[in-house]
Amino acid sequence: MRMARDRKGQFIIIAALMISIMIVSISTVIYGTVTYYRQERWEEYVTIVDSIKTGSYNLLQVGLANYTQTLNSMVLRDYFNQWMRDVRKAYPGFGVDLSYSLASGVHSAYGLSLNYSLGLNRTWNQPVSFSASNATVSLDLASVGLTGYNFSSHVFLKTSIRDAIWFSKSSKRYVLVYVSVDREGPEVVMNLQKSNFREVKLGGVPQSFSVKRYYHKDYSSFIYEIRIDSISALPSSVEFTLSDTRGIETVSYTKNIQQSSD
Numbered sequence: 001m002r003m004a005r006d007r008k009g010q011f012i013i014i015a016a017l018m019i020s021i022m023i024v025s026i027s028t029v030i031y032g033t034v035t036y037y038r039q040e041r042w043e044e045y046v047t048i049v050d051s052i053k054t055g056s057y058n059l060l061q062v063g064l065a066n067y068t069q070t071l072n073s074m075v076l077r078d079y080f081n082q083w084m085r086d087v088r089k090a091y092p093g094f095g096v097d098l099s100y101s102l103a104s105g106v107h108s109a110y111g112l113s114l115n116y117s118l119g120l121n122r123t124w125n126q127p128v129s130f131s132a133s134n135a136t137v138s139l140d141l142a143s144v145g146l147t148g149y150n151f152s153s154h155v156f157l158k159t160s161i162r163d164a165i166w167f168s169k170s171s172k173r174y175v176l177v178y179v180s181v182d183r184e185g186p187e188v189v190m191n192l193q194k195s196n197f198r199e200v201k202l203g204g205v206p207q208s209f210s211v212k213r214y215y216h217k218d219y220s221s222f223i224y225e226i227r228i229d230s231i232s233a234l235p236s237s238v239e240f241t242l243s244d245t246r247g248i249e250t251v252s253y254t255k256n257i258q259q260s261s262d
Contacts, residue, residue: 045141057153060154063133102134114130124253125251137150159179162178173230177227179223179240180224188222201240209228240252
């Protein structure tokens with residue numbers, strides 16, 4: 001009888017240990033599953049936020065390119081309204097709510113004071129000309145309790161006529177125009193080709209021209225050198241239209257043309 005009781009006691013102890021191990025194992029699996037689920041869900045939220053940030057910046061680029069080509073001042077507002085509706089449809093289970101504000105009035109950007117209207121600015125026909133767009137987006141994610149998350153995006157293109165010189169002493173009289181191009185950052189734009197310079201005019205008359213890029217030590221910057229050959233007289237003005245790789249345009253203009261003594 002004593003042996004039977006001892007065996008029964010051992011069985012109870014072993015059974016208790018096995019139950020304890022099972023409880024610990026199940027708890028570990030449940031905890032791991034919940035933790036993994038939470039991590040996966042949080043990564044989804046982060047992906048949504050990043051996608052909306054990227055989308056708003058891309059929208060500013062496309063809107064500014066469209067505006068500079070068509071001069072439709074309502075284009076950015078229309079794009080954002082449509083995009084806002086599309087985002088809500090794309091994430092129906094996350095409680096995504098978007099609102100936006102297009103820049104209005106004077107704002108500082110990259111050392112300049114830009115006067116925006118409906119998020120757009122176009123300051124052309126000057127030696128330093130630029131195009132810009134600016135918007136602030138507010139994001140709510142009801143499913144995670146994220147409200148009032150704001151971020152601003154800017155798109156910017158600037159062209160500067162550093163010098164325009166008429167070389168009159170050469171057997172082939174010509175004009176050289178030195179141009180620098182910057183985008184948001186500010187960042188020097190160095191990947192433009194001749195095709196990006198859509199039109200060059202002297203005294204309002206379109207000209208044939210060539211373009212090359214190099215580092216100019218006098219300006220401590222990379223510049224684009226526009227050359228117009230066979231110019232017999234000092235031009236009254238220089239004008240060119242530039243379109244960058246995003247399709248954003250500027251028009252620069254100057255009457256300040258020097259005559260070289262060389």
